[in-house]
Amino acid sequence: MTDILFTIIAAAALALLWVMLYDTNRFVIRKHTLTDPRIRRGCRAVLLTDLHNKCYGKGNERLLAAIRGQKPDFILIAGDLVTANTKAPLEPAVQLLENLVREYPVYYANGNHEQRLRLSSRHYGKMAKQYRKALKRIGVEPMLNSHVDLPEYGLAVYGAEIDMEYYRRFRTVQMPPDYLPRILGQAPADAYTVLLAHNPDYFPQYAAWGADLTLSGHVHGGVARVPLWGKGVLSPAWHFFPKYDGGVFKEGASVMVLGRGLGSHTIPVRAFNPGELWVLDFRPGETDVLS
Secondary structure (H helix, E strand, O other): OHHHHHHHHHHHHHHHHHHHHHHHOOEEEEEEEEEEOOOOOOEEEEEEOOOOOOOOOHHHHHHHHHHHHHOOOEEEEOOOOOOOOOOOOOHHHHHHHHHHHHHOOEEEOOOHHHHHHHHOHHHHOHHHHHHHHHHHHHOOOOOOOEEEEEOOOOEEEEEEOOOHHHHOOOOOOOOOOOHHHHHHOOOOOOOEEEEEEOOHHHHHHHHHHOOOEEEEOOOHHHOEEOOOOOOEOEOOOOOEOOOOOOEEEEEOOEEEEEOOOOOOOOOOOOEOOOEEEEEEEEEEOOOOEOO
């Protein structure tokens, strides 16, 4: 009986190890369509989030091929292409951005890792300066509580960088109602407003501010997902089974697409939780369509 039990446990452990190795080194493509009368012309975007220096093939050739295959009109980045660690390389993110900028408009909002680099240059030494210099060289300007109007599509793209206190572990810090209007201004009523906001925990506040579509990351899908149930296990704030773990959420008329990211850092594995590349189609119309 003991031998049988040991065999079962060993087989389960090997199966789990295989799943972790498999899921940590692959990504899937998810798609979502959004319709609204303020959208003037159909367009397609690809959402990238939480790459954390991950390379899918030499020079991220697999990731680039997948992006090109979707034929996007522009690229939206919801943060954490890099990892704030002096031993972590910058080259994967820089090289990816160099390739993307040659082919597409790129709109890049910081995640908490880019924000830590920006705010703690003394701690991260040359890393912060090198990344700023590389982004400037290739023509990428991070959206620090700023926005870009895309009138040909009827879109307004905002990039939010919320204070680091909103990334605290173990508890969710209350966000005052006037906080987002203070850092972002007022959301336009005549354009479909897309908000790049790395931390999904504040989706109700983003919706109340006026975001028609929020694009987030940060949670990495909960590192591992429970088979069949599908829930993510753990968030970076050390919340078990977080409400916002990945996928599409709604708050009134507002939608959030939460990408499970493409890489990892502190817990460098994924289980039943492959990386995700999101494809977003914007279409003129009356109602939002879940797909």
